[in-house]
Amino acid sequence: MLTDSFNRRLDYLRVSVTDKCNLRCIYCMPPGGVEFLPHDEVLRIEEFVRLIGVFARFGVRKVRFTGGEPLVRKGFMGIVEQVRRNHPDMDLCLTTNGILLDEALDGLRQFGVRKLNISLDTMSAERYRAITGRDEFDRVIGNIIRAIESRFFDLKINMVLYEESLIEMDDFIKFFAGRNVTLRFIERMPFGDDYDASRFVSSDRLVEYLRSRGDLTRNHYKDTSVAQMYNFRGISGDIRIGVIPPMTHKFCSRCNRLRLTCDGMLKTCLHSPVEFDLKTVLRESEDDERLNDIIVAAVHSKPEAHRLGDPLEVGDGCMAIVRNRLMSRTGG
Numbered sequence: 001m002l003t004d005s006f007n008r009r010l011d012y013l014r015v016s017v018t019d020k021c022n023l024r025c026i027y028c029m030p031p032g033g034v035e036f037l038p039h040d041e042v043l044r045i046e047e048f049v050r051l052i053g054v055f056a057r058f059g060v061r062k063v064r065f066t067g068g069e070p071l072v073r074k075g076f077m078g079i080v081e082q083v084r085r086n087h088p089d090m091d092l093c094l095t096t097n098g099i100l101l102d103e104a105l106d107g108l109r110q111f112g113v114r115k116l117n118i119s120l121d122t123m124s125a126e127r128y129r130a131i132t133g134r135d136e137f138d139r140v141i142g143n144i145i146r147a148i149e150s151r152f153f154d155l156k157i158n159m160v161l162y163e164e165s166l167i168e169m170d171d172f173i174k175f176f177a178g179r180n181v182t183l184r185f186i187e188r189m190p191f192g193d194d195y196d197a198s199r200f201v202s203s204d205r206l207v208e209y210l211r212s213r214g215d216l217t218r219n220h221y222k223d224t225s226v227a228q229m230y231n232f233r234g235i236s237g238d239i240r241i242g243v244i245p246p247m248t249h250k251f252c253s254r255c256n257r258l259r260l261t262c263d264g265m266l267k268t269c270l271h272s273p274v275e276f277d278l279k280t281v282l283r284e285s286e287d288d289e290r291l292n293d294i295i296v297a298a299v300h301s302k303p304e305a306h307r308l309g310d311p312l313e314v315g316d317g318c319m320a321i322v323r324n325r326l327m328s329r330t331g332g
Contacts, residue, residue, distance in 0.1 A: 001059035004302040012062045016262040018073040024133035049082045064093040071100040077107045084111040101143035116153040123171040155181045177237020184242035203245035225254040252305035271306035
């Protein structure tokens with residue numbers, strides 16, 4: 001078992017399989033787009049499978065595939081299939097923007113990928129185009145309905161928290177009420193030079209708003225290491241709601257995560273510039289001992305907490321910006 005110097009057990013690995021994406025979300029990529037990594041810099045299918053196996057021997061029991069957009073990765077289902085074959089008890093999960101989900105649902109069911117997070121920041125087709133740069137709203141909604149109707153997935157709808165999220169709250173609740181999903185609202189984190197702290201909406205403000213709209217009850221039993229869970233009952237319907245507050249109520253003391261980037265770097269903290277190169281050793285030798293040594297050293301250096309400031313507390317409205325790696329290359 002991987003245990004860091006603050007006695008946190010790290011058993012959850014988030015794996016970015018590509019930096020490519022079929023959307024251009026304003027909070028993830030700069031307006032001019034990004035230069036994607038050269039093909040040879042991205043890990044191959046067998047390299048992902050090998051590294052996940054190394055982490056599994058260290059006690060990692062949950063793997064979430066991310067991107068970019070993982071479903072645009074050629075051969076992605078081959079990675080999932082081999083990992084499932086090698087680790088039948090592994091908890092496999094996927095975060096996706098949902099555009100290509102109709103093509104993947106059968107494979108995800110076949111390989112037991114039950115936990116499915118779909119990003120959807122708005123219930124407006126017009127605002128969806130403004131946020132993502134693409135006209136894919138209807139397809140995403142259709143694929144969400146397909147996933148719900150399959151009755152197979154533990155489905156969460158993820159949205160980055162903006163002022164507009166509050167304005168659209170009734171639309172979200174009306175659409176998803178009575179369906180077996182959880183709405184999750186995530187405080188926006190400072191990635192990229194265009195981050196505007198003045199647009200930051202805190203989780204406390206969201207909770208206050210929800211309480212003004214109905215009966216909101218904290219479900220401490222269902223809380224996770226990252227999400228505060230609530231049951232909401234209002235005139236628009238009843239729904240499960242998760243609130244993820246990495247900026248105002250950081251959960252670093254409970255963090256059990258490691259991140260493997262698509263180019264083979266290990267990050268022990270999303271908000272730290274420190275990375276550990278696994279790819280070079282991976283390609284130099286078939287012996288996993290050197291990989292083991294790097295992973296153990298990385299885990300022991302995991303910081304106690306991230307150093308980002310609460311944008312509502314800092315005097316000039318600024319905070320540290322994570323610039324060393326775009327979110328599309330880190331993995332959601």
